[in-house]
Amino acid sequence: MNTNKFDVIVMGGGPAGSSIAGILAREGRQVILFEKEIFPRHHIGESLMTDTYWTFRRLGLLEKLKQSPFVRKYSVQFANAAGKESRPFYFFEAVHHESAVTWQVTRAQFDHLLINHAAEQGAVVHQGVLVKQVLFEEDRAVGVEVQMQDGTREKFYASVVVDATGQAAMLSNKFRWRVRDPKLKKAVLYSYFKDAHREPDLNGGATLVLRTEPGSGGWFWYIPLENDITSVGIVANPDYLLKGRGQDLAKIFHEEIEKCEAVRRRVAEGTRADKIYSILDYSYRSKHNAGNGFIIIGDAYGFLDPIYSSGVLLALKMAELAADAIHDAFNHNDFSAARLGQYQAKLDRGIESMRKLVYAFYNDGFSFSGFLRKYPDERVHIINLLIGDVFKEGVDSIYGPMSEFAEIPPPLYEQVDGTMVAQTPTPEESDLLLSAKYLYYDDRAGAPESGD
Numbered sequence: 001m002n003t004n005k006f007d008v009i010v011m012g013g014g015p016a017g018s019s020i021a022g023i024l025a026r027e028g029r030q031v032i033l034f035e036k037e038i039f040p041r042h043h044i045g046e047s048l049m050t051d052t053y054w055t056f057r058r059l060g061l062l063e064k065l066k067q068s069p070f071v072r073k074y075s076v077q078f079a080n081a082a083g084k085e086s087r088p089f090y091f092f093e094a095v096h097h098e099s100a101v102t103w104q105v106t107r108a109q110f111d112h113l114l115i116n117h118a119a120e121q122g123a124v125v126h127q128g129v130l131v132k133q134v135l136f137e138e139d140r141a142v143g144v145e146v147q148m149q150d151g152t153r154e155k156f157y158a159s160v161v162v163d164a165t166g167q168a169a170m171l172s173n174k175f176r177w178r179v180r181d182p183k184l185k186k187a188v189l190y191s192y193f194k195d196a197h198r199e200p201d202l203n204g205g206a207t208l209v210l211r212t213e214p215g216s217g218g219w220f221w222y223i224p225l226e227n228d229i230t231s232v233g234i235v236a237n238p239d240y241l242l243k244g245r246g247q248d249l250a251k252i253f254h255e256e257i258e259k260c261e262a263v264r265r266r267v268a269e270g271t272r273a274d275k276i277y278s279i280l281d282y283s284y285r286s287k288h289n290a291g292n293g294f295i296i297i298g299d300a301y302g303f304l305d306p307i308y309s310s311g312v313l314l315a316l317k318m319a320e321l322a323a324d325a326i327h328d329a330f331n332h333n334d335f336s337a338a339r340l341g342q343y344q345a346k347l348d349r350g351i352e353s354m355r356k357l358v359y360a361f362y363n364d365g366f367s368f369s370g371f372l373r374k375y376p377d378e379r380v381h382i383i384n385l386l387i388g389d390v391f392k393e394g395v396d397s398i399y400g401p402m403s404e405f406a407e408i409p410p411p412l413y414e415q416v417d418g419t420m421v422a423q424t425p426t427p428e429e430s431d432l433l434l435s436a437k438y439l440y441y442d443d444r445a446g447a448p449e450s451g452d
């Protein structure tokens, strides 16, 4: 038997890769996963949406999460630029099931849990192994070449290769399929505070989204984590956050905190306990989710502005949709792009529902409270979107009434006419971020297939 031959090869062991590996292994497929890092490793993306519950259930992971120290999240709350706070949107207002509660997760621990769980389900998991390239026979992916920890190269073969390489997006970059959202481009600074303010009871686990001053195109996240740590980050227009403000990112970060009263008074109770991390984030989507012999999931397929914490949810949903398509491909012995990519229209509808809500938020003057004063019955629909129920029929009926308050965009592909836009930051943005002492900026996007 050729020990380098599997049913499925997964590249990348973040939430998308570990979930699909776990699901497929649990459901009887021979799976091998390659992750270039050795876990635990830092990653941003800590607030989950409650609909992740259903993927955790399929993975058999719920008990482990219930026993974990992760903080329980019951709601999301917004504050406007003047610091006026909305009523919390409790998920149990719309969902009468234990899935109405989710978790705020330290990603180093969460991703470690997921990758170990994939191994326990029977997937062969390699950490510290970099995928150098996907191997093709004509236009069909047939395997990968990897660099093992000792530097040697090896080839592995499978009927399906799954690209779950996150923003490195190996295959959509290779084929130049990435379409960048023309408006959603932000700079991000974030860090962690010890003993910052925490509300009592249910509200202690809420994600807070606090708008910064008008014209900044920005907001702070405030996410309570375990061990009295709180994740605090600002997302804003790069011109506002970086231009003409020098290279000291810690200084900029603390200046922004001073300007935002709702954040200032909360973090004043604690102390910063980590370095400043910086990211340039561009929303984008791949024109295709599959090719012959391969499938693309998670951030490797698309990334949407993090305002509603939809990234991990979408990664997990894509893992499930792709796993179903892969089973179908094996059942028909047909690994064509058409069969593997069969769910793209449904997926894009769901992502577009969320994207419209993102655009609404960035409309100057838009507030959920103002919208709900006129349309109180829409509250439940907003909660449905905030829990991540984006594939539900009719979930975007809300955008009729909402268009009175905010500009709602046409679908991404129509908007930019399917043109690939390079993911590279301007030289000025690069200089600023690259000169920062602590850097968490991955500028490999657009690089050739090497992945390193």
Ligand SMILES: Cc1cc2nc3c(=O)[nH]c(=O)nc-3n(C[C@H](O)[C@H](O)[C@H](O)COP(=O)(O)OP(=O)(O)OC[C@H]3O[C@@H](n4cnc5c(N)ncnc54)[C@H](O)[C@@H]3O)c2cc1C
Pocket (backbone or CB within 6 Å): 011, 012, 013, 014, 015, 016, 017, 034, 035, 036, 037, 043, 044, 045, 046, 047, 048, 049, 129, 130, 131, 132, 164, 165, 166, 167, 168, 170, 188, 279, 281, 297, 298, 299, 300, 306, 308, 309, 310, 311, 312, 313, 315, 450, 451, 452
């Ligand atoms: C500022 C910001 C805030 C966010 N906040 C949230 C939030 O609150 N909630 C939320 O749900 N989401 C959030 N997100 C989004 C979230 O981080 C991502 O959507 C999520 O991590 C996607 O998971 P993934 O598995 O697709 O990719 P990743 O988690 O990035 O995993 C990809 C993995 O692939 C590995 N890899 C890459 N290339 C190779 C290679 N060649 N060989 C082997 N391995 C490779 C990487 O090491 C990595 O571990 C946020 C994102 C940003 C930028």
